[in-house]
Amino acid sequence: MLTYIFMIAITAEAMSGALAAGRRNMDMFGVALIAFITALGGGTVRDVVLGNFPVTWTQHPSYIYLTIGAGLATMLVARFMKHLHQLFLIVDGMGLIAFTIIGCNVALNLDYDTPVVVMAGITTGIFGGILRDLMCNRTPQVLRHELYASISLLVALLYLCLLERGVDHDINLLASFSVGVGLRMVAIRWHLSLPVFTYALGSWDD
Amino acid sequence: MLTYIFMIAITAEAMSGALAAGRRNMDMFGVALIAFITALGGGTVRDVVLGNFPVTWTQHPSYIYLTIGAGLATMLVARFMKHLHQLFLIVDGMGLIAFTIIGCNVALNLDYDTPVVVMAGITTGIFGGILRDLMCNRTPQVLRHELYASISLLVALLYLCLLERGVDHDINLLASFSVGVGLRMVAIRWHLSLPVFTYALGSWDD
Amino acid sequence: MLTYIFMIAITAEAMSGALAAGRRNMDMFGVALIAFITALGGGTVRDVVLGNFPVTWTQHPSYIYLTIGAGLATMLVARFMKHLHQLFLIVDGMGLIAFTIIGCNVALNLDYDTPVVVMAGITTGIFGGILRDLMCNRTPQVLRHELYASISLLVALLYLCLLERGVDHDINLLASFSVGVGLRMVAIRWHLSLPVFTYALGSWDD
Numbered sequence: 001m002l003t004y005i006f007m008i009a010i011t012a013e014a015m016s017g018a019l020a021a022g023r024r025n026m027d028m029f030g031v032a033l034i035a036f037i038t039a040l041g042g043g044t045v046r047d048v049v050l051g052n053f054p055v056t057w058t059q060h061p062s063y064i065y066l067t068i069g070a071g072l073a074t075m076l077v078a079r080f081m082k083h084l085h086q087l088f089l090i091v092d093g094m095g096l097i098a099f100t101i102i103g104c105n106v107a108l109n110l111d112y113d114t115p116v117v118v119m120a121g122i123t124t125g126i127f128g129g130i131l132r133d134l135m136c137n138r139t140p141q142v143l144r145h146e147l148y149a150s151i152s153l154l155v156a157l158l159y160l161c162l163l164e165r166g167v168d169h170d171i172n173l174l175a176s177f178s179v180g181v182g183l184r185m186v187a188i189r190w191h192l193s194l195p196v197f198t199y200a201l202g203s204w205d206d
Numbered sequence: 207m208l209t210y211i212f213m214i215a216i217t218a219e220a221m222s223g224a225l226a227a228g229r230r231n232m233d234m235f236g237v238a239l240i241a242f243i244t245a246l247g248g249g250t251v252r253d254v255v256l257g258n259f260p261v262t263w264t265q266h267p268s269y270i271y272l273t274i275g276a277g278l279a280t281m282l283v284a285r286f287m288k289h290l291h292q293l294f295l296i297v298d299g300m301g302l303i304a305f306t307i308i309g310c311n312v313a314l315n316l317d318y319d320t321p322v323v324v325m326a327g328i329t330t331g332i333f334g335g336i337l338r339d340l341m342c343n344r345t346p347q348v349l350r351h352e353l354y355a356s357i358s359l360l361v362a363l364l365y366l367c368l369l370e371r372g373v374d375h376d377i378n379l380l381a382s383f384s385v386g387v388g389l390r391m392v393a394i395r396w397h398l399s400l401p402v403f404t405y406a407l408g409s410w411d412d
Numbered sequence: 413m414l415t416y417i418f419m420i421a422i423t424a425e426a427m428s429g430a431l432a433a434g435r436r437n438m439d440m441f442g443v444a445l446i447a448f449i450t451a452l453g454g455g456t457v458r459d460v461v462l463g464n465f466p467v468t469w470t471q472h473p474s475y476i477y478l479t480i481g482a483g484l485a486t487m488l489v490a491r492f493m494k495h496l497h498q499l500f501l502i503v504d505g506m507g508l509i510a511f512t513i514i515g516c517n518v519a520l521n522l523d524y525d526t527p528v529v530v531m532a533g534i535t536t537g538i539f540g541g542i543l544r545d546l547m548c549n550r551t552p553q554v555l556r557h558e559l560y561a562s563i564s565l566l567v568a569l570l571y572l573c574l575l576e577r578g579v580d581h582d583i584n585l586l587a588s589f590s591v592g593v594g595l596r597m598v599a600i601r602w603h604l605s606l607p608v609f610t611y612a613l614g615s616w617d618d
Contacts, residue, residue: 021349022405029356030349031403044255049456051465053257054318061321075403112466115473130547135336137345139549143433143442150441197443197487199434227555228611235562236555237609250461259463260524267527281609341542343551 002098002173007066009095010039013128014067016092018074019081020136028072034135035071036064042127046103046120050110089188097180100125100152101159101173114160121156122149147187150194155180208304208379213272215301216245219334220273222298224280225287226342234278240341241277242270248334252309252326256316295394303386306331306358307365307379320366327362328355353393356400361386414510414585419478421507422451425540426479428504430486431493432548440484446547447483448476454540458515458532462522501600502593509592512537512564513571513585526572533568534561559599562606567592
């Protein structure tokens with residue numbers, strides 16, 4: 001099941017990357033590249049930092065075609081996407097959770113300590129979006145808007161907690177997934193966000 | 207021959223990095239660092255993502271001296287470079303093609319699948335320029351202007367196609383190189399570019 | 413001793429990251445993440461490029477807690493930090509030197525050539541700050557202000573020089589450290605900087 005959700009998730013992420021590229025008037029190639037990086041960049045950073053070679057997507061050429069195809073298709077359907085806004089946010093939230101759980105499992109299989117496993121989950125969940133925003137020259141949105149990265153953290157902790165307590169893996173997946181997607185929906189609906197830290201420009205380090 | 211072109215290419219890339227640093231009023235150290243990253247960053251990203259350790263330039267200290275030297279020299283000759291604009295574009299185009307073919311070969315030697323080989327070629331060709339623009343806080347130019355990244359893709363496909371058909375390697379190199387540099391010259395001369403995707407700021411994800 | 417300085421240094425770096433995040437109005441999670449990346453990102457880039465797996469911080473969960481804790485604590489004490497400005501600059505300078513020497517040693521232990529060892533030292537010293545600025549969407553400050561990155565280079569050269577001459581390692585550490593921190597203080601006090609390269613926007617590559 002996680003695999004299907006993953007495929008849907010990288011498609012959604014690729015589309016969000018394509019839209020961001022469109023806001024910067026990039027050409028077709030730029031759209032395809034940003035789509036690819038948004039969808040698979042988080043997992044790439046995770047694999048490289050954990051020393052998990054070969055990097056996952058290099059063993060699954062279908063991921064390359066899927067993300068680039070989704071990016072290019074977005075150029076055609078972008079005008080209709082505002083009407084699909086709600087659906088898009090739900091799929092994006094599912095992707096965040098699926099990415100997080102997959103990232104945790106990669107680090108677990110490599111026998112990393114729990115804090116590193118949590119970092120791996122979060123990295124997989126949010127770094128694609130961060131790379132997308134870096135490539136499009138804007139401050140990472142995932143660190144500023146409604147609860148997003150923090151839900152990735154919560155899900156990673158919940159998943160590892162249930163895992164340690166020996167809860168059946170399917171039930172664990174279902175629980176972590178439902179809680180994560182539910183929280184994300186609640187955060188979007190009621191505009192929940194973390195406290196923001198505002199620090200005015202100092203004279204000594206602008 | 208590819209080695210000579212590579213040396214010329216990293217020099218040209220280093221100079222383009224130094225000019226970009228100059229536009230941001232960086233100090234000498236910044237100029238040297240951006241020159242180095244522009245010239246060797248694409249290959250570094252490729253090696254790291256493919257798990258190809260040790261990274262190429264760490265085994266060739268001369269590349270470090272060459273790129274840093276070229277960057278610093280650019281500070282002295284920058285005022286004359288506008289007159290060399292045409293030459294610079296040709297050398298830059300040759301670099302793009304040489305980087306692409308070298309990148310493909312690195313991935314081929316590591317037995318990656320064809321789509322990954324193509325990605326490795328493109329990464330080597332364009333990521334130095336992308337890192338340069340990221341470090342200088344601007345949207346990557348290679349994804350917005352005249353055909354550039356897409357020529358890297360075409361050359362990678364042509365090279366692999368001829369390779370698979372068993373064409374003599376020297377002839378393959380010559381053909382891929384000529385077609386690539388030729389296309390790039392044509393693109394610059396007639397301002398050919400890919401369709402641009404423009405997506406206005408949505409209300410839901412600025 | 414280097415370990416203690418390292419712990420103090422990553423705390424200082426984490427705080428500088430948190431302040432930069434505050435200038436971009438990031439939420440708590442963003443502050444923690446930028447703090448972490450500023451403190452440990454330089455070492456991560458070094459380890460990944462040198463192929464030094466597992467990456468250092470993944471084996472020391474305490475570094476994760478320390479940097480994230482320092483980042484979050486900065487949210488509370490930020491209002492008082494302007495009064496600690498001088499202290500902060502000194503600790504930051506000590507961090508720069510400690511990071512540089514540690515980075516050199518990592519590359520030395522992996523038997524890299526001297527130029528690569530120097531690059532590893534500099535990368536460890538300055539790349540955390542560069543990543544911080546990239547994530548906060550501004551041009552890297554370390555390449556534009558008072559002597560900073562160049563002091564990292566000088567210290568790396570001095571340290572390796574004394575090492576090669578067989579100077580006692582404790583004396584070497586003390587000498588390199590004093591010279592580095594002293595130079596940094598002098599540079600701040602008298603606003604010493606490297607020559608700046610200013611290149612006006614050309615018509616051909618804006």
